[in-house]
Amino acid sequence: MVIQNARILDFSNKKVVEGDIEITEGRIKRIAKGLKGNKIIDANGLFLMYGMIDPHTFLGIAEDGVGYREFDLNETSDIITPQMLPSYAIHPEDPAIKESASWGITTAIVMPGFSNIIAGAGTIIKTHGKSINDLFIKEPCCIKVNLTRTPIAYHQKDKLRTKMYAYAVLRKKLEETREYMKKSEKKRDNSKEDMKLLSMVLKGEIPLLVHVHRRDDIERVIALKEEFGFSLILSGCEEAHLIPSLLKEHNIPCILGPLMRADKDPETRNTTFRTCKVLEDHGVKFALSHAQSENPVKLLRFLAMYAHKAGLSKWGALKAIAQTGYEIFGLNDMGNIEEGKIANIVAFDKDPMDWKSKVVWTMIEGEIVQRGEI
Amino acid sequence: MKAFVGARIFTGTEWLKDGALIIEENRIVKVLRRKRLPKNAEIINVKGKFITPGLVDAHSHIGMVEEGAGRDYADLNESTNPTTPDIQAIDGFYPDDPAIRETRASGITTVYITPGSSNPIAGLGAVVKLKDGYLKDMILKDRAGLKLSFGENPKATYGVNGKKPITRMAIAAIIREAFYKARVYCNKRRGKERDPQQEALCLALRRKIPIRAHAHRKDDILTALRIAEEFNLSIIIEHCTEGHLAVEEMKGYKNIIGCVSGPLLYFPWKVELKNLSFKNPAILSEHEFLVAIMSDHPFTHAKYLTLYAAMAHKEGMDEIEALKAITINPAILLGVDKKVGSLEPDKDADFVIWSHHPFELKSEAMEVYIEGKRIK
């Protein structure tokens, strides 16, 4: 299949290139001019960008229109629940999934919510399919930890009142995991799913994704990483702009967001879109996300616009929604329209950073799954 | 090299009328009696002023209860479980608490932060310097003490809700049971299971860190000392409110390193505070206990530490002893006296230049230095 006459956004060279794209078996085979093929899609000058990724969502588990009582977001019966796997809770019929695809988000990471210290696993999905088997890309892709005051707000009645305790509980669980890993295979209790998942973290097989707001918490989490040796991704990071050198020094990637918020409490009082520029200037890797806030996933492109307005470079803004997220989670065959990558492509009628631009079609793995914004 | 010349200098142990404080980079070189100054020193004239070491507050929750942020931002008491030996005050410490800026501007440069007193086994404290920069650079000594709480607070947290401990008996039992279990773990542990809670208790059992025992009333002070003796723990009594009524009995216990008196500018709103008195540190000091004076911030604001010491002096404490109670004594009790607490060679250049004697109400901390860097 060949897409002809496209204006291709090339993140590597930060240019718009005119040309054709040949797609075979769901992957981009060639980009050149004058390509031919059996099936032709005339892009007719449309702007093609790689499919966007929102790396922190509750798609399918906090479903549109059903009401919060039906949510499968927060297992509040305990504060440590690493074994929560979203694949068993994602409802593929959640209208938000199709809607997100129609607005150009081809990939999303679904995670449990903010109520627990160790919340559970992250699941990478594509935004198209009838059953979880169709949507499923990878699980677990990370284990989510919350070190903000939100778990305290949920559990302060009887389980958790201070952040000191949250850190102590997390540390204890990691030590417990270390001990579990020391045991020989025969002696290990393999029904302990929580231990197995956390072992994957301590072995470096999957990262720990830690949601924090304040800069001193970022420092603490980095110290924990140094102590236990796991791979770290920071989420939230509203105060990352106060300590960018530390993030650069330890090469910690960030999933920034939610930035478009107003209900700021003392922990998030320094939330600003200006964080993006500071991180870009310091060479810190970051992706943008709505982060399970009350802003719908479909508006991801507008987050990039606001980040650009606040000083982030234009290509930096586009990469933050369509490339870096893939990189951070090791999805190396995704994240730019280039040969070899999976053919997740979105066609816009104008430059994607133009507020008037609209998605004309969304392609996932070489198949057009949506035509136009829902 | 800088020489601060012409002030009256309190070194941490004595006053020099007309001395010179020599510092280089972040260290103190020496304090000279006569004005025989090193040749290459930059001379700074501070005639008429007073210099003291940076003040040390031996018991505070600064940064843990953010000034002006309200009840949702208090990281003081993990009141969900009476036994939390491994929680650390440093994990609840907010370096940008406005109170920190105010406090160091009043000359307090080193602080011991600790969990609150809701839990009989409350957790680990740390010594921090109130300087700018990364959190890790502020920590002078991590895991510097294990807090135990006796008396009314644990009962008021758990007992009133029908949970253990309802009585002082149970407080002691909870603590003793925990140390018995920990003893077993400590003796066994060579490459065995690592349990952070047991680790914390082991630090105390191995006398690597002291017990910081919150006790107001005489009976609670004696219970704390009794338990320390049983397990051979080194112990410091925090508040020690009725200590001045118990000095003879306290002397019978060998494990006690000292007492941290305060908060003194306070109201006896609990029964155990009935005998609260500003004479407390003076009397303890006369009986040769090593005494420090605390703010217990936020219960009394840390920035007024000199006021609390001044009032102790007014109520009978020797002036030098009162100054030592907020400089060298707490440094010794906190185990950081090699670095702070007095103006001696090779210690950190933490010092304060005052407009008047620090005990005079109108005195102001005009310049404050931490490790040679002027922070005010």
Add this chain to the structure above:
Amino acid sequence: MILFKNAIIHTVSSTGTIKGDLLIKDGKIVEIGENVSHPDARVIDAGGLHIYPGLIDIHTHLGIYEENAGWAGADGNEYSEPVTPHLRALDAINPDDPAFFDAYANGITTVNIFPGSANIIGGLGVAVKTYGKKLKDRIVKEPSGLKMAFGENPKRVYSSKNILPSTRLGNAAVARKALLEAFNYYKKNENSKNDPRKFKLNLEAIKGVFEGKYPARIHSHRADDIITAWRIMNEFDLKFAIEHCTEGHLIADFIGEKKIPCALGPSISTKIKQELKNITFKTAKALYDNDVLFAFITDAPVIPIYTLPLEAALAVREGLPEDEAIKAMTINAARILGVDNRLGSIEKGKDADITITDTSILDPLHRVIYTVIDGEIVFDLKKYGKVVI
């Protein structure tokens, strides 16, 4: 006295959009046109810049759900009982809420502040300028409306307390009872002298709607809740506006026919409640096609106040004409509030509340260069140094 020269002035009036100068004196707009000059004026070159009337958001909780304050600053919903008509947003406003700065730094110069939607009758709103030295001087209209609510919020709050209302049945019953009581009170007092023994503060608050002093402003998302609001208000022949109007596009012809004004939005929202199931950016166009008077709202701080022009932009993408979108943030809002004699457009004699941007205010990438309130430059991007988002 300030003279802005060479700007593109969106007057939002019959004058249309012109290229020219704008003269401001003593807090009012005094001259608009080409080649305006005045010897005493401070001249600011606004070449290439766009001047709009200061934006107006007629449904927010600024100051009563304060930024950065947590529980201590949450004073928007008195959910101790469902009918609290006499509670005034005015009595809970923190004038130093940082959100007011966010507002005027982004071109929003007047906000209407309401109690929340936990209660069937929540209380009285107040419209204020987002900047001013004294709160009293900032007030534009007080009371600005009687806040009411139908739908899921009241029944969710009170069903958890096992109090009426726990259903939409209850919602309507509580509303009708309160209005009936107020109606009887209104009829009895209408012609008699003010007897202090008979004075009831809560019923006085509802009486203001009967007297036509201010409208009821009724939170409803679902189409049936919008119709419920109309049926009950129609029973008593009362003026009202619909807040949010989420399913307004499903009954746009009805809303247009009955001439119900709408405070529309926020459309930037996940469908986190069932009644938001049909939320869409297309509602504005549908209302416009049916000649409905509507204005965009953010319901800040539910979403940030600076997203007001984004609400408009998203509606333009779905077909709403651009100049209609501008009206819906300016003159329409002023009309619904009943303050269009002094706000909402750039015309001689109106308050000098304007915002000046480097490109169309509908483009999310626009930057606010100046905001002027009551003739004073309250935000200057050059001086402040960075955009406020």
